[in-house]
Amino acid sequence: MNGSAPLVRLQQVCKRYGDQVALVDVDLDIFNGEFVTILGPSGCGKTTLLRLVAGFEPVSSGRIQLNGRDVAGLPPEKREVNTVFQSYALFPHMTVFDNVAFGLRMRGQAPEEIQRRVGDALSLVQLTGFEARRPHQLSGGQQQRVAVARAIVNRPLVLLLDEPLSALDYRLRKQMQLDLKHLQRRLGITFILVTHDQEEAFSMSDRVVVLNAGRIEQAGPPNEVYEQPRNLYVARFVGEINLLDGLVDRVEGERVVLRIDHLNVRVKSNRTFAPSDRVHVLLRPEDLRVETLKDLADNPALKNSFADGGYFLGTVQETIYKGATYDVAVLLDNGRPIMATEFFNAEDATVYFRPGDRVAVSWIEGWEVLLPHEG
Amino acid sequence: MSRSLKIAYATLVYLFLYLPLVVMVVYSFNASRFSMQWKGFTLHWYDTLIHDASLIQAALHSLAIAAVSATVACFIGTVTALAIHRWRFVGRKVIHAVLFVMMMSPDIVIGISLLVLFMTLSLPLGFWTLLMAHVTLCVPFVAITVHGRLQGFDPHVVEAARDLGAGEYEVWRHIVLPMTMPAVLAGWFMSFTLSLDDVIIAFFTTGPTFEVLPLRIYSMVRLGLKPEINALCAAMILITAVAVVTTQGLLKERK
Numbered sequence: 001m002n003g004s005a006p007l008v009r010l011q012q013v014c015k016r017y018g019d020q021v022a023l024v025d026v027d028l029d030i031f032n033g034e035f036v037t038i039l040g041p042s043g044c045g046k047t048t049l050l051r052l053v054a055g056f057e058p059v060s061s062g063r064i065q066l067n068g069r070d071v072a073g074l075p076p077e078k079r080e081v082n083t084v085f086q087s088y089a090l091f092p093h094m095t096v097f098d099n100v101a102f103g104l105r106m107r108g109q110a111p112e113e114i115q116r117r118v119g120d121a122l123s124l125v126q127l128t129g130f131e132a133r134r135p136h137q138l139s140g141g142q143q144q145r146v147a148v149a150r151a152i153v154n155r156p157l158v159l160l161l162d163e164p165l166s167a168l169d170y171r172l173r174k175q176m177q178l179d180l181k182h183l184q185r186r187l188g189i190t191f192i193l194v195t196h197d198q199e200e201a202f203s204m205s206d207r208v209v210v211l212n213a214g215r216i217e218q219a220g221p222p223n224e225v226y227e228q229p230r231n232l233y234v235a236r237f238v239g240e241i242n243l244l245d246g247l248v249d250r251v252e253g254e255r256v257v258l259r260i261d262h263l264n265v266r267v268k269s270n271r272t273f274a275p276s277d278r279v280h281v282l283l284r285p286e287d288l289r290v291e292t293l294k295d296l297a298d299n300p301a302l303k304n305s306f307a308d309g310g311y312f313l314g315t316v317q318e319t320i321y322k323g324a325t326y327d328v329a330v331l332l333d334n335g336r337p338i339m340a341t342e343f344f345n346a347e348d349a350t351v352y353f354r355p356g357d358r359v360a361v362s363w364i365e366g367w368e369v370l371l372p373h374e375g
Numbered sequence: 376m377s378r379s380l381k382i383a384y385a386t387l388v389y390l391f392l393y394l395p396l397v398v399m400v401v402y403s404f405n406a407s408r409f410s411m412q413w414k415g416f417t418l419h420w421y422d423t424l425i426h427d428a429s430l431i432q433a434a435l436h437s438l439a440i441a442a443v444s445a446t447v448a449c450f451i452g453t454v455t456a457l458a459i460h461r462w463r464f465v466g467r468k469v470i471h472a473v474l475f476v477m478m479m480s481p482d483i484v485i486g487i488s489l490l491v492l493f494m495t496l497s498l499p500l501g502f503w504t505l506l507m508a509h510v511t512l513c514v515p516f517v518a519i520t521v522h523g524r525l526q527g528f529d530p531h532v533v534e535a536a537r538d539l540g541a542g543e544y545e546v547w548r549h550i551v552l553p554m555t556m557p558a559v560l561a562g563w564f565m566s567f568t569l570s571l572d573d574v575i576i577a578f579f580t581t582g583p584t585f586e587v588l589p590l591r592i593y594s595m596v597r598l599g600l601k602p603e604i605n606a607l608c609a610a611m612i613l614i615t616a617v618a619v620v621t622t623q624g625l626l627k628e629r630k
Binding site for chain 1: 529531532534535536537538539540541542545549550553554
């Protein structure tokens with residue numbers, strides 16, 4: 001896939017509204033058939049990015065290429081790109097059929113062709129039989145599907161989706177995430193989706209682009225973004241994170257020996273560090289291991305398997321029940337709060353820890369991420 | 376208890392508003408020529424009415440002026456609304472504010488100022504001056520009604536149409552115009568009623584060559600109340616009521 005030319009290429013794209021900067025030096029290549037998600041908080045410029053590609057607004061500087069062609073000055077109606085709007089933007093005075101047929105009619109397709117393709121598109125989104133309805137007679141989920149059908153019926157090179165699921169309730173959103181993903185696989189159309197929901201981004205896309213304040217922080221496959229965040233911002237945005245501060249003691253090949261409080265910890269990192277660099281150690285709650293001091297004392301085998309590199313001591317503050325898992329909030333003796341996720345035991349479905357328990361905290365070696373200290 | 380109080384209150388309000396009209400309509404069927412006494416039911420006054428050539432002439436003038444001025448005002452008002460909605464140009468806010476000022480201005484001020492203008496331009500008072508006056512009266516109502524509807528639209532609808540391949544013309548033709556049409560028609564009926572009911576502006580801006588119904592009624596009343604006038608007013612109420620109901624229906628549709 002990476003050998004071919006990109007379908008969408010953004011080079012040094014900037015967008016300013018007066019003094020306000022929406023996008024800064026965005027470079028991004030999107031390849032044919034990819035499902036790319038632009039992930040970021042509201043106001044980070046992700047919708048602006050879509051609007052630039054769709055042609056609703058001009059870039060302030062930089063270039064956008066579609067299928068190898070520079071699209072500067074090309075109005076939206078001349079771009080082989082279609083958009084699914086957050087508000088759906090269905091035409092209220094037209095039936096479902098006319099809504100979906102609009103793009104084909106604008107391109108002067110023959111009536112039989114329109115009939116056939118609208119029928120196909122509606123059956124793809126499971127709305128066969130709804131042709132004569134008006135948008136206001138449909139539920140939110142159905143309106144959303146009409147919006148998708150209206151866009152894909154034109155067989156665009158790229159489909160742009162601007163937070164298309166944000167107005168739906170949780171269950172429907174989950175279902176539509178799957179449906180959209182299957183639709184994309186089936187049609188082979190390149191999708192660029194914008195969302196602020198990291199779960200949505202991870203579950204649907206081939207590649208996630210994390211945007212912050214108009215800049216791309218990281219772009220890569222979901223697991224890479226989650227497991228190897230490039231900086232603290234990305235790490236925090238894509239999930240819960242625990243932070244420990246350390247100092248590089250010495251470097252032993254691929255391994256780095258850190259000094260964190262009283263402990264010497266040996267960790268792996270693909271970054272290069274020099275002795276006495278300050279670092280952050282990032283740990284996901286599910287990577288942490290927590291045992292009570294009492295259990296460790298009672299069970300030497302457990303203690304041996306627990307952590308040979310040592311552990312931190314702390315006190316359980318509270319436990320938060322999550323259904324399949326529960327979170328344990330621990331205040332370490334060094335004053336740092338830590339959140340660990342625990343699974344229920346097969347034989348014991350009760351929350352094991354109690355507030356006030358003295359515990360030892362360690363982690364599964366090799367699952368930590370090391371980042372240079374950020375001011 | 377409180378329910379019957381509410382009903383009583385509502386009844387009083389409606390009586391206050393509509394009793395005079397009801398009395399007038401009832402007396403339009405009264406067989407008595409001079410007194411206010413009930414002398415039996417008759418359609419005689421309606422009969423005299425339709426055989427009074429000069430009165431019919433005035434009524435036709437009124438309807439013509441109302442229809443033409445409503446149509447012209449609709450055109451100007453709709454274009455104005457579309458312009459202030461679609462484009463951000465210098466003076467846009469001023470136009471928007473001026474529309475409200477014009478809507479709120481007392482009729483007598485509009486009437487006299489137009490009279491001064493027409494006299495300065497030495498235009499003979501008649502059909503054309505009255506038409507211009509009524510168009511001026513109606514444009515703000517149309518513009519504000521249509522603008523209100525445009526404001527209610529999802530702004531992305533136009534973008535969606537562009538995105539699907541519609542050029543500027545197709546967007547107007549297939550999206551903006553059909554979506555604003557109910558408001559435009561409502562504006563037309565509103566204008567029609569305004570023009571039909573206007574006495575004050577017409578008083579200043581039309582001449583003896585072109586007499587309209589409200590002015591005619593006004594001069595008739597100066598010579599005393601006649602049952603024909605009751606009948607005439609009853610007929611006008613009917614036309615107005617139809618126009619108002621139609622306007623409401625159009626504005627409510629597809630909200």
